[in-house]
Amino acid sequence: EAGVAQSPRYKIIEKRQSVAFWCNPISGHATLYWYQQILGQGPKLLIQFQNNGVVDDSQLPKDRFSAERLKGVDSTLKIQPAKLEDSAVYLCASSPGTFDRYTDTQYFGPGTRLTVL
Amino acid sequence: AQSVSQHNHHVILSEAASLELGCNYSYGGTVNLFWYVQYPGQHLQLLLKYFSGDPLVKGIKGFEAEFIKSKFSFNLRKPSVQWSDTAEYFCAVNAGSGGGADGLTFGKGTHLIIQP
Numbered sequence: 285e286a287g288v289a290q291s292p293r294y295k296i297i298e299k300r301q302s303v304a305f306w307c308n309p310i311s312g313h314a315t316l317y318w319y320q321q322i323l324g325q326g327p328k329l330l331i332q333f334q335n336n337g338v339v340d341d342s343q344l345p346k347d348r349f350s351a352e353r354l355k356g357v358d359s360t361l362k363i364q365p366a367k368l369e370d371s372a373v374y375l376c377a378s379s380p381g382t383f384d385r386y387t388d389t390q391y392f393g394p395g396t397r398l399t400v401l
Numbered sequence: 402a403q404s405v406s407q408h409n410h411h412v413i414l415s416e417a418a419s420l421e422l423g424c425n426y427s428y429g430g431t432v433n434l435f436w437y438v439q440y441p442g443q444h445l446q447l448l449l450k451y452f453s454g455d456p457l458v459k460g461i462k463g464f465e466a467e468f469i470k471s472k473f474s475f476n477l478r479k480p481s482v483q484w485s486d487t488a489e490y491f492c493a494v495n496a497g498s499g500g501g502a503d504g505l506t507f508g509k510g511t512h513l514i515i516q517p
Contacts, residue, residue: 287444377445
């Protein structure tokens, strides 16, 4: 079974530039998540999709971050414009989305490491 | 909102030593608890999880964790560690009815180094 795919793996940009990350979840997974992991901290949930609808985006800085999941499969996360404090690893995860609390589990991708100079 | 506190940011042990990593959470209601591990160069992966029932849960690779509700704790244990257990360990919590499908709140992680 193929895992969660993310690209690019690394990105270096200057502040005030724009950047986009792409995620392809495990086939058939209805739920997709974006997390931000700043160095020395645990991942922080930015946004959660169920199919192509947003379930939770309460921690997404909406003035500069946006995310979409057209057709309920792939997703893109965009930062526009980037700030120095956005330097982090951006993790995508997916889960079957059955919401069976005993079996539903999140599977993480390798992440995109963003450096903002 | 939930929060998670992991007491030790760096732990160094020798092979065959016993391991216990502390995790405390802050939330007044029913929670679901998780331990994730990230081996060097690999993705985050689930070690074990607790939703209800027996507070002692067993996971992969000989790890176990005990949920103590009165202490708001979910400590990870392994009786005898191996060099291959060197990794970053994250405790996580959510409070929804969807179990593993609800968004997670993570602790800051514990970097475990096992010396041969």
